[in-house]
Amino acid sequence: MKIVVLEDELAIGEVLEMRLRALGHTPRVAPDCVTALDMLRQEAPDLILSDVCLPDGNGVELIEKLRHAGKDCPIILMTAFGTIDVAVEAMKRGASDFLTKPLDYKRLYATLEKLEKQVEFARESKERQTAAPEEAVPATPDVEVDDASEHSLGALVGKSPAMKALYAELRKLAPTDTSIFICGESGTGKEVVARTIHAMSKRQKAPLVALNMAALPEGVIEAELFGHARGSFTGAVAARPGAFEMAHGGTLFLDELAEMPIALQPKLLRVLEGGTFRPIGARTEMCVDVRILAATNRDPLQAIADGRLREDLYYRLNVFTLTLPPLRERREDIPLLTRAFVRQFNQKHGTSVTGVSASALDVLSRHTWPGNVRELRNFVERAVILAREGELSRSHFPEGIAREVGDESSETRTPAPLVLPPDVTAAEAERILIMETLRQTGQNKAAAARKLGMDVKTIRNKLKQYGLSTSGEGAD
Numbered sequence: 038m039k040i041v042v043l044e045d046e047l048a049i050g051e052v053l054e055m056r057l058r059a060l061g062h063t064p065r066v067a068p069d070c071v072t073a074l075d076m077l078r079q080e081a082p083d084l085i086l087s088d089v090c091l092p093d094g095n096g097v098e099l100i101e102k103l104r105h106a107g108k109d110c111p112i113i114l115m116t117a118f119g120t121i122d123v124a125v126e127a128m129k130r131g132a133s134d135f136l137t138k139p140l141d142y143k144r145l146y147a148t149l150e151k152l153e154k155q156v157e158f159a160r161e162s163k164e165r166q167t168a169a170p171e172e173a174v175p176a177t178p179d180v181e182v183d184d185a186s187e188h189s190l191g192a193l194v195g196k197s198p199a200m201k202a203l204y205a206e207l208r209k210l211a212p213t214d215t216s217i218f219i220c221g222e223s224g225t226g227k228e229v230v231a232r233t234i235h236a237m238s239k240r241q242k243a244p245l246v247a248l249n250m251a252a253l254p255e256g257v258i259e260a261e262l263f264g265h266a267r268g269s270f271t272g273a274v275a276a277r278p279g280a281f282e283m284a285h286g287g288t289l290f291l292d293e294l295a296e297m298p299i300a301l302q303p304k305l306l307r308v309l310e311g312g313t314f315r316p317i318g319a320r321t322e323m324c325v326d327v328r329i330l331a332a333t334n335r336d337p338l339q340a341i342a343d344g345r346l347r348e349d350l351y352y353r354l355n356v357f358t359l360t361l362p363p364l365r366e367r368r369e370d371i372p373l374l375t376r377a378f379v380r381q382f383n384q385k386h387g388t389s390v391t392g393v394s395a396s397a398l399d400v401l402s403r404h405t406w407p408g409n410v411r412e413l414r415n416f417v418e419r420a421v422i423l424a425r426e427g428e429l430s431r432s433h434f435p436e437g438i439a440r441e442v443g444d445e446s447s448e449t450r451t452p453a454p455l456v457l458p459p460d461v462t463a464a465e466a467e468r469i470l471i472m473e474t475l476r477q478t479g480q481n482k483a484a485a486a487r488k489l490g491m492d493v494k495t496i497r498n499k500l501k502q503y504g505l506s507t508s509g510e511g512a513d
Contacts, residue, residue, distance in 0.1 A: 038083035038149075038156055040064045043073050043099075044115075045092050049138075053086065056142065060149065061419075070094040077103070082110055083156045084149075089116035100132060111152045115140065135254055147252045154228070191233035193226065194377050195370035199362040203230075206359060211237035216309075216354045219332040221361030224409030227332040230359060231290040240328060243287030246280045251293040259301055265317035281314055284327045294331045294354075295340040302347045309353050329354060364406040364413060366484060371402045374410065378417040379429065390421050393429045400431055404438055405479065471499055 040062050044050035050066040057064040065082075067073035069092045076082075085103070089096040096114045103112070111133035134148045188196045190204045210217060211234045219227045228247060235245040253261055264279030280289055291297070297305070308314045309329060313322045331354045333340065340346040364371065375398065379390050393401075406412055420433040457466055471489065475496075478484035486493045 038062050038153055040084045040086055041073055041076055041082045042066045043087035043091060043096065045069060045088065060146065070099060084110055084152055085112045087112060087114055089114055113148060135257065144252065151249050151252050188373060191236055192229050193233055194374050195367060196373060197367035197370045199367045200370060203359065207233060207237065210234065210357055212239060214328050215356045216329045218337065218355045218358045219330065219361065220337065220358060221334065222363050222409055223334045224411030225361040225363060226410050227361060228290065228292060230361065231330045231332065234330060235288040238288065240287045244284055245288045245290065246284040247290040247292060248280050249292040251296040255298055258298060260317055263314050263316050266319040279316065281308060281325050281327055282323060285325045288328045288330060291329065291331045293333060295333045295335045295346045299344065299347065302350050306347065306350045306353060364409045368402050371413065372398050374413060375401055375417055378414050379421060382418045382421040386422060388421050389426045390424050391428055397429050397431050400434060400438060468503060471496065
């Protein structure tokens with residue numbers, strides 16, 4: 038994204054510029070409002086990252102100036118003097134997020150990732166509005182495939198058995214009004230699934246509102262969910278609707294639900310059970326008709342055990358569970374996804390890459406993809422920008438990935454035999470087999486259970502018998 042950074046402290050501005058460039062963005066730093074407004078007249082940015090206290094103005098007031106000037110890009114405010122009142126006021130004025138200094142860069146990166154999707158969707162929506170009817174882009178712009186009926190569903194792409202099974206479930210569940218819990222590792226496409234469900238539902242003409250619990254400041258989550266009444270706190274000069282009110286008649290997607298503060302979860306449960314809620318500071322309750330889709334990259338049962346997720350809330354939402362497969366378990370989809378992303382980024386960057394070489398596809402198919410489809414998408418975009426035209430080859434990939442997968446082709450490579458010690462007991466042989474399978478699957482218990490023909494609970498129980506922990510990121 039093109040990002041304008043308003044920061045009067047030179048050192049902080051330089052650090053932000055360096056970090057944003059490392060993420061692939063194009064930042065320009067302005068020390069004051071006058072310089073920033075000059076930049077904005079020259080070229081419209083995709084996002085503004087601004088300090089609240091500036092030498093010639095106030096970041097919160099700047100939002101209104103930009104809105105009056107027709108600048109409707111997302112704005113993130115930063116301050117070393119953060120309070121809940123200032124944060125809510127900033128969000129009420131139109132800020133996309135509010136960060137306190139010293140910056141939590143992980144949270145900043147999560148916010149940028151969320152806003153980048155919004156920026157790209159806005160770009161493509163604008164392109165669709167100006168395109169001729171015969172050149173109009175599909176309604177789901179993330180990817181495009183040659184045979185939509187066979188290899189995709191909405192923005193989802195894949196022809197593997199796992200994806201075909203997912204498509205079958207979505208066709209059954211989407212037309213209903215039932216709540217769905219979407220599980221899967223980070224980058225597997227949980228939000229894409231949620232948007233596909235909404236687009237296939239009878240609520241498709243109503244709003245889809247998405248909230249990422251991990252990307253919101255804890256102090257403003259309640260206001261974001263339920264809104265607030267006028268005068269409910271200092272600076273609340275007007276009422277502001279929350280996500281539930283904005284999604285009335287449509288769908289509310291709650292991403293990373295396990296990151297929601299535990300104290301707020303009973304309030305969410307009450308809305309789900311009764312269909313009513315009370316905005317902050319309001320005297321009367323509101324009735325809403327909203328379909329809830331929730332997602333997490335954690336094991337929900339482990340999140341309950343860790344005290345991060347209320348059991349009653351989980352079972353209220355978990356009418357149906359969709360578990361998205363990681364990319365390493367559907368490697369046959371990688372060539373299809375890669376070609377789809379090449380077409381997408383040719384359109385985005387004005388490049389003319391014609392395809393992907395066989396050796397390049399072999400490298401991509403053998404990489405482990407810990408970041409899943411999101412990682413592959415970013416990887417292909419980088420390669421397309423480097424190549425500009427012609428065919429993508431191994432030379433357009435970082436050296437590290439080629440070294441990681443080696444030169445031996447996937448067809449000729451055979452797994453190393455599992456050698457058991459002499460006089461090993463059956464129980465010990467089982468332990469060795471389980472541990473080796475877990476190692477091969479990157480400690481993914483669900484994948485190991487499938488390879489061994491066992492139940493995930495059996496794997497957990499066995500690990501407990503071995504005196505090993507069953508928790509940890511990516512363990513299930």
